[in-house]
Amino acid sequence: MKKKYQAAMVLGGVGDALGFKNGHWEFCQDGLDIHKELAQLGGIRKIRVALPNWRVSDDTVMHIATAKALVKHGHYDDINELIKAIATEYKNCMSNMKGRQPGITCIKSCEMLDPRSLGGCRVPFNKRGGGCGAAMRAMCIGLRYPNPNQIGDLIAVSIECGILTHYHPTGYFGALATALFTSYAIQGKNLFEWGESLLAVLTQGKEYISTTRIDDKEENIKEWDYFGKRWQEYLIVRKITEPNSKPVFPTTYGVSERDDFYKTLSFDNWGGSSGHDAPMIAYDALLGCNGNWEELCNRAMFHGGDSDSTGTIAGCLFGAMHGFESVPENNYANVEFRNELEYLGLQLCKLSEMDSASCRCVMF
Numbered sequence: 001m002k003k004k005y006q007a008a009m010v011l012g013g014v015g016d017a018l019g020f021k022n023g024h025w026e027f028c029q030d031g032l033d034i035h036k037e038l039a040q041l042g043g044i045r046k047i048r049v050a051l052p053n054w055r056v057s058d059d060t061v062m063h064i065a066t067a068k069a070l071v072k073h074g075h076y077d078d079i080n081e082l083i084k085a086i087a088t089e090y091k092n093c094m095s096n097m098k099g100r101q102p103g104i105t106c107i108k109s110c111e112m113l114d115p116r117s118l119g120g121c122r123v124p125f126n127k128r129g130g131g132c133g134a135a136m137r138a139m140c141i142g143l144r145y146p147n148p149n150q151i152g153d154l155i156a157v158s159i160e161c162g163i164l165t166h167y168h169p170t171g172y173f174g175a176l177a178t179a180l181f182t183s184y185a186i187q188g189k190n191l192f193e194w195g196e197s198l199l200a201v202l203t204q205g206k207e208y209i210s211t212t213r214i215d216d217k218e219e220n221i222k223e224w225d226y227f228g229k230r231w232q233e234y235l236i237v238r239k240i241t242e243p244n245s246k247p248v249f250p251t252t253y254g255v256s257e258r259d260d261f262y263k264t265l266s267f268d269n270w271g272g273s274s275g276h277d278a279p280m281i282a283y284d285a286l287l288g289c290n291g292n293w294e295e296l297c298n299r300a301m302f303h304g305g306d307s308d309s310t311g312t313i314a315g316c317l318f319g320a321m322h323g324f325e326s327v328p329e330n331n332y333a334n335v336e337f338r339n340e341l342e343y344l345g346l347q348l349c350k351l352s353e354m355d356s357a358s359c360r361c362v363m364f
Contacts, residue, residue: 019310060312180198253288
């Protein structure tokens with residue numbers, strides 16, 4: 001289990017670096033061009049993911065920030081203090097964004113945060129806050145609260161973490177989805193059931209918002225059906241809406257077909273850039289890769305959409321499920337921040353094990 005925790009954090013960074021390619025592949029909107037360049041490099045198994053050619057993006061830097069706050073917070077039960085700690089780490093990490101292409105929403109939101117003042121972590125509702133910036137940094141919350149009896153903790157922390165920069169249901173429900181899927185990976189839950197289970201937990205997420213965000217309740221309600229509706233549509237397409245059902249993929253589902261399909265999932269024709277479709281594309285890649293790292297990369301890291309974000313999520317989920325199995329050592333041995341990622345994974349594992357040993361559960 002310790003190896004899976006470490007692999008989850010490290011391979012999240014690897015998936016980010018591969019999908020980012022120093023900004024070149026993240027903003028390339030033609031998957032065929034990416035795969036041509038990939039072939040020229042000798043394929044995924046020949047790539048040595050290391051600086052200077054394969055730096056991680058803002059996704060991993062902010063994922064590290066979330067994990068650092070969770071580890072520092074330990075077992076302290078005050079969610080407000082935890083959110084302050086996360087907000088502080090987010091503001092601090094903005095000094096390490098040169099060449100990492102952070103999103104405008106994250107930048108502006110972090111500028112507004114003032115964790116030291118009363119109410120300094122309460123940001124206004126943002127009608128344009130449905131991007132994937134909350135989803136791509138929340139997987140470690142699922143590592144911290146992996147047990148089914150901790151679902152209340154996971155819902156509260158992931159949503160509040162998402163709201164710090166993306167106060168819109170499509171944004172913060174994206175954080176809930178990636179945290180939840182990571183907990184499912186650690187639990188060993190049947191992969192085919194993750195999507196349908198998300199819809200059930202989404203109802204609890206809406207209840208949490210209705211209870212804690214009274215002042216903004218109407219604005220949230222007006223916008224929150226989109227996330228669940230798009231996930232229902234996706235699950236119908238993949239034919240995994242019933243227990244024991246298996247996903248169905250098109251007979252021909254190559255690079256171009258995936259690019260086209262990812263666009264149909266998207267909000268604005270850029271697959272993976274929103275809170276609903278970044279975890280969706282990562283999930284789709286997991287469903288189709290059959291535990292094979294190279295195929296996961298082809299589907300989640302190398303496409304004409306927001307490939308670093310989908311790559312970060314998919315890489316983390318793969319690590320939580322399989323560890324470093326089938327991953328070439330040169331893909332992860334020298335990835336940027338590897339030591340810190342491994343350390344954080346180990347500490348999160350220790351915290352979760354201590355909770356399991358004491359049957360500890362806090363319902364925020």
